[in-house]
Each structure stands twice: as C-alpha cells, then as structure tokens.
Amino acid sequence: MSGISEVSNLLRLYLVQERRTFQFLLVNTFIITAAIDYLGWMIVPGDLEDLRFWMAGSITFGLGMGGLAQVGFGILNDRFLGRLDLIRTSPVSKRAYYAAHVSVAVAEALALVLLALLLLWALGVAELTPAGLATALLAAVCAGTAIGGLGAAIAFRAMDFDAGNTIVAISALGLAAASPVFYDIAALPGPLHPLAWCSPFTHVAPLLRASLAGAAVPLAPLLATLALAAVLNAASYRLARWTE
DSSP: HHHHHHHHHHHHHHHHHHHHHHHHHHHHHHHHHHHHHHHHHHHHHOOHHHHHHHHHHHHHHHHIIIIIHHHHHHHHHHHTTGGGGGGSSSSSSSSHHHHHHHHHHHHHHHHHHHHHHHHHHTTSSSOOOOHHHHHHHHHHHHHHHHHHHHHHHHHHHHHHHHHHHHHHHHHHHHHHHHHHTSSOOSSGGGGHHHHHHHHHHHHHHHHHHHHHTTOOOOOOHHHHHHHHHHHHHHHOOOOOOOOO
C-alpha cells in the first residue's frame, strides 16, 4: 500500500469515527471567524488597510481554533480510546497516521482561507488577483501544517485525556489570542517578543494580509512559517507516545 493510499484510508476512517466532533469543530471555526469579522466590520475605521489587518487576524484566529483543536482532539481520542495501539498490529505506518491527522488541519485551513478570501472580495475588502490567490493557498498549506503540528505535539505529550482536552482548548484559544495578529508585535513588552516570534500565528497573519491585498508572498513570514512547521512536526512525531 502506498503512502498516499494509507493516508486516504485513514482520513476516511477518521471522518467516519469522529464525524460529529469534526462537524462541530468545523462549524465552530467558521462561526467564530465570521463573528470576529463582523465585529471588525463594525468597530474598525473605514481605512481599507486597517480592515484587512483585522480580517487577516480573524482568519488566523479561526485557523488556530480549527486546525489545532481538530488535530489535538483527534489524536487524544485515538490515544486514550485505544485506537492508536492498533497501529502496532496493522499495515498502516506511523508516518501515514501522523500525516493523515495533520492533513485534516491543512484541508480545513484551505477551506477557511479560500472561503474568507471570496467573501471579503465580494464585500470589496480583498483583491482577488492571481498573486493574492497563490499567496492564500500557500498561506493555508503552511498554516495548516504548522498549526496541525502544534496540535499533534500537545496531544501526544498529554498525560491523560482530561488534561489533554483542557490544554488543547486553552492553546487553541490562548495562543491565537496572545499572538500579535490583531496588533503590531511592537505593542508587546520586549521580553515577550521571542515567545511571539515562536508562534506560527505571528507569521501566518502577514501571509493572509498579503493575500487580501492581492500581493505576492512575503518571503520572511513564509520562511518563518515553514521553519516552525518543520520543527513542530519533527518534534511532535519524534516525541509521540504511540502506546499507552
């Protein structure tokens, strides 16, 4: 069985087993993003650049609430319901299992980013250009990979199911809110800057701002997001608890 076939089969199994949870988190992601967008529409001054700044932040926030929670809760359920132990006696590789879960975050990020881009274009906030669309697609893939890796890292290192659920929920909400996605990083106290630069949300937001402006991919945040994605996924895979 090829790696792609393994991942596809695991995704189908995951969507069947966790259908209700997946649907809830998916809807929750879009609702939260839409609510923050609406709030920004009401309170942000009419300057287009400020409005795009806010909207990019709300999409980033939604990515955190969606992808991180989706991957985190999925792995937690597998770990503490015993399904993860089946990998030892099945032909499915650990790498395929891991890739399947992170790909859920990537798919969700693509859906959220593209839908938001189209809606904001219809409202006159976003520019729909080939460069902006390419930036949006790349931002979604990078964000989903990095945020999915973060969710996997948290879920694999949790000591029990209840603690893991709490940490995933707090991380999904708290890390996105604490990262400078709705404000400039200069507003943070100096000692917090290193922590902020280590958050994938910090670097995803500029990618989304560029996509809303119809601009080409900004290189610095792209490289930072890719680096964080590589580190987070490598670390979480290496430190994973495959058996309980």
